[in-house]
Amino acid sequence: MGHVSVAEHRAAVERLLADGSTETVALDRRAAGRRLAADLVAADDLPRFDSSAMDGYAVHPDPSGQCRYPVVGDVPAGAAPDFALAPGEAARVMTGARLPVGTAFVVPVELTDASPTGPAPVEVTVTTAGWTAGSTGAPAGVPPRRHVRERGEDVRAGAVVAVPGAEVTPALIALGRSAGCTTVEVRRRTRLAVVATGAELVPAATDPGAGGIHESNSDMVAALAEAAGCVVTRVEVCSDDPAQLRALLDELDADPQVDVVVTTGGVSAGAYEVVRQVCSPLPTFAFVHLAMQPGGPQGLGRYGSTPVVCLPGTPVGAFVAFHVLVRPALDRRHGVPAAGPVRAAYAGRTRHTRAGRVQFLTSVLHADGTVTAPDARHLTALAAATCLIEVPEAVDEVVAGDVVVVHPV
Numbered sequence: 001m002g003h004v005s006v007a008e009h010r011a012a013v014e015r016l017l018a019d020g021s022t023e024t025v026a027l028d029r030r031a032a033g034r035r036l037a038a039d040l041v042a043a044d045d046l047p048r049f050d051s052s053a054m055d056g057y058a059v060h061p062d063p064s065g066q067c068r069y070p071v072v073g074d075v076p077a078g079a080a081p082d083f084a085l086a087p088g089e090a091a092r093v094m095t096g097a098r099l100p101v102g103t104a105f106v107v108p109v110e111l112t113d114a115s116p117t118g119p120a121p122v123e124v125t126v127t128t129a130g131w132t133a134g135s136t137g138a139p140a141g142v143p144p145r146r147h148v149r150e151r152g153e154d155v156r157a158g159a160v161v162a163v164p165g166a167e168v169t170p171a172l173i174a175l176g177r178s179a180g181c182t183t184v185e186v187r188r189r190t191r192l193a194v195v196a197t198g199a200e201l202v203p204a205a206t207d208p209g210a211g212g213i214h215e216s217n218s219d220m221v222a223a224l225a226e227a228a229g230c231v232v233t234r235v236e237v238c239s240d241d242p243a244q245l246r247a248l249l250d251e252l253d254a255d256p257q258v259d260v261v262v263t264t265g266g267v268s269a270g271a272y273e274v275v276r277q278v279c280s281p282l283p284t285f286a287f288v289h290l291a292m293q294p295g296g297p298q299g300l301g302r303y304g305s306t307p308v309v310c311l312p313g314t315p316v317g318a319f320v321a322f323h324v325l326v327r328p329a330l331d332r333r334h335g336v337p338a339a340g341p342v343r344a345a346y347a348g349r350t351r352h353t354r355a356g357r358v359q360f361l362t363s364v365l366h367a368d369g370t371v372t373a374p375d376a377r378h379l380t381a382l383a384a385a386t387c388l389i390e391v392p393e394a395v396d397e398v399v400a401g402d403v404v405v406v407h408p409v
């Protein structure tokens with residue numbers, strides 16, 4: 001069997017999983033991390049009205065330039081003043097309060113003779129430097145509209161505040177909600193089922209006996225899928241019995257809560273390759289060996305109408321294959337833009353790799369921008385890894401100083 005390129009297979013997985021479904025959800029913390037599928041449009045002006053940026057006094061100066069004003073009203077945040085300021089009048093206002101009509105500027109309470117607490121005074125004197133009798137309008141050093149948040153100065157009603165593909169971040173939640181939005185249209189989260197296969201697999205906390213091993217891929221892949229924005233609706237472990245796998249895949253295909261299935265194991269060349277045995281006779285399936293290490297043996301196709309991606313059983317191979325092949329396709333489904341390559345300077349020991357296959361080395365990206373890769377392919381190295389170094393097919397050695405492409409994991 002010839003080797004298929006990583007890029008070719010990645011594109012095939014992307015085609016198989018392509019889906020642009022969207023849904024409308026509440027614009028709240030549960031939407032964080034989702035990607036917009038439509039423009040987010042401000043429903044209201046932000047601020048909704050001219051409001052005070054300070055606790056203090058709204059002033060309508062009069063031409064005589066006096067600095068002592070009668071206080072004609074008291075406006076806490078949340079109130080709607082039912083009066084207007086005439087020339088020579090002031091009103092006490094709190095931060096965020098709607099300003100009375102006629103306000104020219106706001107003087108912070110610290111720049112007056114008034115007490116910051118207690119009832120509003122009958123009169124207030126502005127004590128700010130530069131305010132001298134005889135000056136007109138705002139005192140020197142107090143620009144017009146000082147400490148006034150103008151209606152709509154941040155966003156106007158009807159303005160697009162975020163476009164499709166934008167992530168719903170905590171800040172976007174604040175912006176959208178402040179601008180009166182209650183919902184967002186986002187890409188739907190993929191409902192994903194994981195099926196780990198293998199006769200040797202036993203659950204955690206169960207005696208594996210002489211030939212068994214503790215099963216780990218199912219929850220590793222489920223956690224990777226959740227980190228990619230999926231909702232994992234089923235996590236199954238299946239023996240090497242083709243009838244059992246067939247029954248399980250029939251059930252998953254019929255389950256409306258399952259959009260995509262990812263299997264692990266049973267795809268290589270041995271006698272008990274249950275995934276290959278069950279799926280390769282189906283005309284929609286293809287099993288290939290990618291020019292990639294680890295994670296070379298792969299399959300993909302549709303079981304019934306359900307897309308199925310078949311990863312190899314070795315935990316490191318399954319992890320790498322998920323990152324290299326499945327994650328990009330899930331990102332496209334979820335509206336996450338493709339990230340450009342990240343480059344780093346290799347600072348580890350010389351690593352000899354096998355030419356003719358893309359090698360992914362479990363690696364650690366350091367704060368100084370350099371990257372190192374422990375020698376082994378063991379799970380301990382994977383657990384310590386923060387990225388994968390991609391060594392191209394044509395390269396058979398990585399030496400200190402080489403600039404390498406890394407994929408954060």
Ligand SMILES: Nc1nc2c(c(=O)[nH]1)N[C@H]1C(S)=C(S)[C@@H](COP(=O)(O)OP(=O)(O)OC[C@H]3O[C@@H](n4cnc5c(N)ncnc54)[C@H](O)[C@@H]3O)O[C@H]1N2
Nearest residue numbers: 196198215216217218265266267268269296312313314317
């Ligand atoms: N003759 C050949 N043998 C193998 C080839 C090959 O080309 N020719 N490819 C090797 C490569 S590379 C890989 S990767 C594996 C892939 O094999 P399978 O996908 O069929 O996986 P299994 O045989 O089921 O398991 C491999 C390995 O991983 C352990 N495993 C499997 N599932 C789990 C799990 N859920 N949790 C923990 N560990 C798991 C399993 O016990 C095996 O040790 O094939 C090579 N062989």
Ligand code: MOO
Nearest residue numbers: 294295296314317
């Ligand atoms: O492709 Mo396999 O994951 O090297 O062991």
